[in-house]
Amino acid sequence: MSNELPDLPALDDLQELLRFEPEEGRIWLAEERMVLLRSSELQALRKEMIESLGIDRAKGLLIRMGYIAGQRDADTARRLRPDAPMFETFSVGPQSHMMTGQVKVVPVSMDVDETSKTFHGVFEWQHSFEAEIFLAEYGVSYEPVCWSQIGYASGFTTRFTGRQILFRELGCMGCGEKVCRIEGRPVEEWDDAEELLRYYRPDRIADQLFTLQSQVTALRENLTAEQSFGDLVGCSAKFLKVRELLARAAESKVTVLLLGETGVGKDMFAKALHQGSPRRDKPFIAVNCAAIPADLIEAELFGVEKGAYTGADQSRPGRFERAHGGTLFLDEVGELSPQAQAALLRVLQESELERLGDTRTRKVDVRLVAATNEDLEEAVRQGRFRADLLYRLNVYSVTVPALRERIDDVPELARHFVDKYSSLHGKILRGITDRAMAMLRDYHWPGNIRELGNIIERGIILADNGGQIEASHLFPQAMPSSVSEAPNEAELNQLAERLLEQGCELSALEQVLIDRAMERAGGNISRAAKLLGLTRATLDYRLKKRASP
Numbered sequence: 001m002s003n004e005l006p007d008l009p010a011l012d013d014l015q016e017l018l019r020f021e022p023e024e025g026r027i028w029l030a031e032e033r034m035v036l037l038r039s040s041e042l043q044a045l046r047k048e049m050i051e052s053l054g055i056d057r058a059k060g061l062l063i064r065m066g067y068i069a070g071q072r073d074a075d076t077a078r079r080l081r082p083d084a085p086m087f088e089t090f091s092v093g094p095q096s097h098m099m100t101g102q103v104k105v106v107p108v109s110m111d112v113d114e115t116s117k118t119f120h121g122v123f124e125w126q127h128s129f130e131a132e133i134f135l136a137e138y139g140v141s142y143e144p145v146c147w148s149q150i151g152y153a154s155g156f157t158t159r160f161t162g163r164q165i166l167f168r169e170l171g172c173m174g175c176g177e178k179v180c181r182i183e184g185r186p187v188e189e190w191d192d193a194e195e196l197l198r199y200y201r202p203d204r205i206a207d208q209l210f211t212l213q214s215q216v217t218a219l220r221e222n223l224t225a226e227q228s229f230g231d232l233v234g235c236s237a238k239f240l241k242v243r244e245l246l247a248r249a250a251e252s253k254v255t256v257l258l259l260g261e262t263g264v265g266k267d268m269f270a271k272a273l274h275q276g277s278p279r280r281d282k283p284f285i286a287v288n289c290a291a292i293p294a295d296l297i298e299a300e301l302f303g304v305e306k307g308a309y310t311g312a313d314q315s316r317p318g319r320f321e322r323a324h325g326g327t328l329f330l331d332e333v334g335e336l337s338p339q340a341q342a343a344l345l346r347v348l349q350e351s352e353l354e355r356l357g358d359t360r361t362r363k364v365d366v367r368l369v370a371a372t373n374e375d376l377e378e379a380v381r382q383g384r385f386r387a388d389l390l391y392r393l394n395v396y397s398v399t400v401p402a403l404r405e406r407i408d409d410v411p412e413l414a415r416h417f418v419d420k421y422s423s424l425h426g427k428i429l430r431g432i433t434d435r436a437m438a439m440l441r442d443y444h445w446p447g448n449i450r451e452l453g454n455i456i457e458r459g460i461i462l463a464d465n466g467g468q469i470e471a472s473h474l475f476p477q478a479m480p481s482s483v484s485e486a487p488n489e490a491e492l493n494q495l496a497e498r499l500l501e502q503g504c505e506l507s508a509l510e511q512v513l514i515d516r517a518m519e520r521a522g523g524n525i526s527r528a529a530k531l532l533g534l535t536r537a538t539l540d541y542r543l544k545k546r547a548s549p
C-alpha cells in the first residue's frame with residue numbers, strides 16, 4: 001500500500017448496520033447496542049472527570065474508552081468487508097468514527113504491509129467533537145485534547161494489524177488549529193513510547209486524588225503565567241489569534257498595519273512585535289501622528305538641517321533616523337498631512353530620506369508599524385489619504401479586537417493592572433472582590449483596555465490600604481449610596497426606553513429587580529425589601545407567589 005490513497009469507499013454497507021428501534025428503546029450497530037448522547041452531556045462528564053481526577057487520569061480513562069470502541073470496530077471491519085481491498089476494509093474505522101458523529105476523517109497517507117505488519121499512517125480530522133467540547137469548556141489548550149478519539153484510532157489499528165500501533169495528534173483543533181492531524185506508528189517507533197503507553201494501562205483511581213488535584217491547579221497557574229507577555233495579557237481565542245499573527249510577522253521586515261478601536265492597546269501590540277523580532281536590541285520609537293501639529297510632523301519624522309526654517313538653529317535627526325535598525329511605530333497614521341504622506345511613501349519605497357532643508361539623502365533601515373482606528377479606505381475615497389501609501393501600509397494588517405470581544409481576558413488584565421498601579425501608588429491590596437470582578441465582566445468597555453486601566457487605577461486610589469477593591473471603588477456612579485437617593489427622571493426615562501425597545505415585559509423586569517436585590521442583600525429578605533422600597537411582607541408574598549405559580 002503506497003502513499004497514493006484512494007478516496008474512502010461508500011459507507012452504505014456500514015450505515016445499513018445502524019438500526020433504530022425507537023419503540024424498543026434500543027439502537028444497534030450490527031450486534032452492538034449503541035446509545036445516542038448529547039455532546040453537552042459528554043462535555044459535562046469530561047469536565048467532572050478532569051476536575052475530580054486531574055487531567056492526566058481523565059485523559060487516560062477517555063483514551064482507554066476509545067481504545068475499546070476501536071477494537072470492536074476492527075472486528076466489524078473484518079466481518080463487513082472481508083474480501084475488499086485492504087484500504088476499504090481499514091476504512092470501516094474512519095467511517096465508523098464519522099458515522100457516529102465524532103469526527104470527519106480524511107486519510108493523508110498510509111503505508112501498510114500486512115505480512116511484515118508494518119504500519120504508518122497520517123490522517124486529518126475535521127470538526128472533532130472532542131476538541132469542540134474542550135474549547136467550549138476551557139478555551140484553547142496547549143496540548144491536544146481529542147483523547148477518546150486518539151484511543152479509538154490506536155485500538156482500531158492495533159486490532160486490525162495485529163500489532164501494537166499508537167496514534168498521537170501532531171496538531172489539534174483544541175490548540176487553535178483549523179483541523180487535527182494524527183499520526184500512527186508501531187509503538188516501538190515512538191521515542192517516548194513508555195510515556196504514550198502509560199495512558200493505555202488501567203490505573204487505580206482511589207488514591208492520590210488530592211495530589212493530582214493540586215497538580216492540576218499548579219499546571220493551570222503555569223499556563224496563565226506563560227500566556228502573559230509584557231503588557232500583553234490574555235488567553236482568549238481572539239487574543240491568541242492576534243498574538244500568533246504578530247509572531248508570524250515578527251521575523252520579517254514586513255510593514256504591519258494595526259487596526260482596531262481606540263484604547264485596544266495597539267501600542268502594546270506594536271511593542272510586543274518589536275520585542276519578538278530580531279530588531280529587539282535596537283530602538284523602538286513611537287510617534288502619535290495626531291499629537292504633533294501638522295506643520296511640525298515632517299520635521300519630527302524626517303529631521304531638520306540647520307537653517308531649514310526660522311528657529312531651526314541646530315541640525316537634528318528625525319524619528320526615522322533614531323529608529324534606524326529598529327522599529328518605528330506611527331500611531332493614528334490617518335492624521336498625517338499630505339506632505340508627510342508623500343515623504344513617508346518615499347521612505348517606504350526607497351528606504352531613504354532627506355532632512356528638511358537638506359540636500360543629502362540618508363539611508364534608513366526601519367521596520368514600520370502603523371496603526372489607525374480610522375477606515376483608511378474611506379479616507380482614500382474622501383481624498384484625505386493617498387491610495388498608494390495605503391497600499392504600501394496595508395501589506396499585513398492585523399485587527400486588534402475590542403475588549404468586549406475578549407471579555408474572558410478581563411480578570412487577568414484587571415489583576416495585571418492592580419499589580420502595576422498598586423506599586424505605583426504605594427498600596428498593598430488583596431485583589432478585587434468577586435462582585436467587582438463580575439461588574440468588570442458585565443461592562444461593555446467603550447474605551448477598551450485604556451478604560452479598564454483607568455478604572456482600576458481609580459479603584460486602587462479609592463480602596464483602603466490592605467483591603468480589597470470593591471465594586472463601588474470601580475463604578476461609583478453606578479452605586480447610589482442609599483435607596484432614598486433615587487435616580488433622576490431623565491435616567492429612568494432612558495432606561496425605560498431601552499427596556500421597551502428590547503421588548504422587556506413588566507413581569508420579567510420585576511423578577512430581575514427582585515433577583516438582583518436579593519443577591520445584593522445576600523438573601524436577606526428584609527434588606528432586599530428595603531432596597532426595593534417594599535415592606536418585608538410584600539416582598540415575601542411576591543417571592544412565595546413566584547415559587548408556587
Ligand SMILES: [Zn+2]
Pocket residue numbers: 128131144145146169171172173174180
Ligand atoms: Zn484534536
